[in-house]
Amino acid sequence: MGLTNLNKKRAILLTGKVGTGKSQKAKTFVENPVVFYANSIDYDIGSIPVENGIIIEDVHYKPEKDAILTILRNYRGQVVLTSVNEKSVPKEIKTMCQVKRAGSKNHLRESIETLAPRSEAPFSYERDTYSLVMEYLKTKDRDMICELMLFNKPSDTQILTWLSENMHPNRLVFVDGIVRRRWSQRYFYEMLSYAHVGNMIGRIQMPRRGTYSKIPSLSRRLGVRNPKLLSQLFEDEDFKTWAKTKLNNAECRLLKLGEKKRRKKTDPIKVQQTSLGDFI
Numbered sequence: 001m002g003l004t005n006l007n008k009k010r011a012i013l014l015t016g017k018v019g020t021g022k023s024q025k026a027k028t029f030v031e032n033p034v035v036f037y038a039n040s041i042d043y044d045i046g047s048i049p050v051e052n053g054i055i056i057e058d059v060h061y062k063p064e065k066d067a068i069l070t071i072l073r074n075y076r077g078q079v080v081l082t083s084v085n086e087k088s089v090p091k092e093i094k095t096m097c098q099v100k101r102a103g104s105k106n107h108l109r110e111s112i113e114t115l116a117p118r119s120e121a122p123f124s125y126e127r128d129t130y131s132l133v134m135e136y137l138k139t140k141d142r143d144m145i146c147e148l149m150l151f152n153k154p155s156d157t158q159i160l161t162w163l164s165e166n167m168h169p170n171r172l173v174f175v176d177g178i179v180r181r182r183w184s185q186r187y188f189y190e191m192l193s194y195a196h197v198g199n200m201i202g203r204i205q206m207p208r209r210g211t212y213s214k215i216p217s218l219s220r221r222l223g224v225r226n227p228k229l230l231s232q233l234f235e236d237e238d239f240k241t242w243a244k245t246k247l248n249n250a251e252c253r254l255l256k257l258g259e260k261k262r263r264k265k266t267d268p269i270k271v272q273q274t275s276l277g278d279f280i
Contacts, residue, residue: 011072011079013059013094015086016102022082025102026055029080038063038081045070050077057081060088072096125151133162136193137200146193156180156188163196165205171195218251230255 012029014022027033030053036043039062048054054075056068060083069092072079083089086099113119125148127135132152136145160176175195179188219227222243234240234257244252244260252260 009076009078011081011097013081013083013086013089013097013099014102015083015089015099017084020102022102023055023057026080026082029053030055030078033080038068040064041067041071045075048075048077050075053078053080055080055082059083059090059093060085063090063093065090065093068093069096127152129154129158129162133159133166134204136163136196136198137166137204138198140198142194142196142198145198146190149189149193150186153185153189159192161207162204165207166200167196214251214254218247218255222246 012026014026016022031051033053033055034043034048035055035057037057038059041056041064045054054071054077056071056079059068059081068081072093073096081089081093081097082102086094127148132148132154135148139145160172160180164172172192172195175188175192179191215227215230219225219230222230224230224233234243234255240257243255244257247255247257247260249260252258
């Protein structure tokens, strides 16, 4: 260990999303810090007193890696780095730091409530398909469900497929058979929103993919239009041997042709003999 590393404090990496108080917590580790931004470091660290400390903000955004590593290797005071996540920090920098979390996700909300006690919690109308179906089935406020439907406008086929797995089909017959693609899109979402009361309890069922046979596609690959004729054609050993050359092992097992013969390293390789006539 070199003399420059003696009594050196290990750097601290604070990670947390925007609003979790990374900068405030970083100042608790140092008394009178010099603050840098990771993408713009141009300073002589030799002039910074050891007792002051250094804070490097936003290491996740285009960090000057060489400059930061120079600070971590040579500055003997406390260094604190901040980042929105741990993944975006270069590995060489992260290995030299002690990683800590900046705080709870509700830090920003708590600070807003302190400044504005009567403020309402933020609400976003954006939903993915799973979240939208979940709220549709379990939320009793159907006016809010109608607003979510009109805002997100999910695919009619997709939303009905998901709902049909979790509702009695009689509730969807009118919306699916009469309203969909015949009346206005807005009226479809409104009718669908009020087709359920939102009292479902338990887990929702995910739609399952339909199963299909691969034999028709394999039949077309072998040049046979009618798959029912394959069993008769496979009685011919020449056709059966030729078919194995066009299929892999899994497909051969599916058609009950048996395993393909695997070539061993010791098997001789047939080389076509050339004659003098081939060069003329």
